[in-house]
Amino acid sequence: MEPLQLLAPDGTLTGDVPDGLDEDRLVGMMRLMLLGRRLDQKAIALQRRGKLGTYAPLSGQEAASVGSSFAMDPDVDHLVPQYREQLAMLHWGLPLGTYLLQRYGHPRGAELPEHRRLYPQQVALAAHAPHATGLAWGLRLRGERAAVICHFGDGASSEGDAHEAMNLAGVTGAPVIFVIQNNGWAISVPLHLQTRGVIARRADGVGIAGERVDGNDVLAMYAATRRARARALDGGGATLIEAVTYRLGAHTTADDPTKYVDADELEDARTRDPLTRYRTWLTGAGLWDEAREEAAVAWIDETVDEAVRVFDAAGPVDPGAMFDHVYADEPPRLARQRAEYLAALGGGA
């Protein structure tokens, strides 16, 4: 099943520029992709300085996140993301400072914009997929013209929750788009130990539309998701989009991929870098040049630095805060755990 591609790895346009992308949006996609690449560098440095907990880098997957997000309408659509979707969340209006606070474990990091239908990053694999189907089913029952997009990985796609969510979406005709980011790895487990089938074909088994897309091609990702959204809004139900991509960095800052990724495989993947490809095409189309790149980088650095200032000003976290807001009335077992934990830390707050 050949993945849909509109931009070849050398930046040649092999199809048409999809509808719905004017010059501002074409440039906006480049800027958000660049932000992702630089955010990885900055966030990894912050983590090494003890300022963030764990961080999941997204380098290599920028096109899949950004192309699928730009095809949705953050004013009306729901975003139900896995943990590597920081760019989608920023597109939905999450302030970068809030995102960094969340990675620090600060309670203020849980404050999502109230005017947007944006949900927390899911770490429990695919546990958010049934919620996405439920939200979409609700939209359908209420006759609301909106859709839900739910991202997760090739590893998460093995979870029962993923299968149940897709099957229920088929049965209910829910307007939900599952974007499966097939980056070849679930931490150190390669795809062939995860499944022997083509992920996009699972759509047939549950009676929803399925597309296999070059996930390093931002135009193809945009086109496929736009089509899926139109189908969802027209009552055509759910779509599964398999974004064939590659994770160029570590799984998280707690991982060392040199222990399990072959150097040649990584080198080969670098020839399909989504940023290089899009930059080449955009430059040829007269929409990008060195001056624009420099301006974008300056804007990104300023945005990240401002976020770090917000983050620094937020102050230290009370370790006991993680027990707050779990229950209205704290059960005795949790109270005991809180006391034990704080005692182990040396009797803090």
Ligand SMILES: Cc1ncc(C[n+]2csc(CCOP(=O)(O)OP(=O)(O)O)c2C)c(N)n1
């Ligand atoms: C239910 C569950 N089991 C195990 C884990 C531990 N875990 C975290 S990430 C991960 C791999 C996920 O791979 P994938 O879904 O492909 O996403 P990727 O990290 O590649 O973006 C695992 C096993 C978890 N978070 N949740």
Ligand SMILES: [Mg+2]
């Ligand atoms: Mg994966």
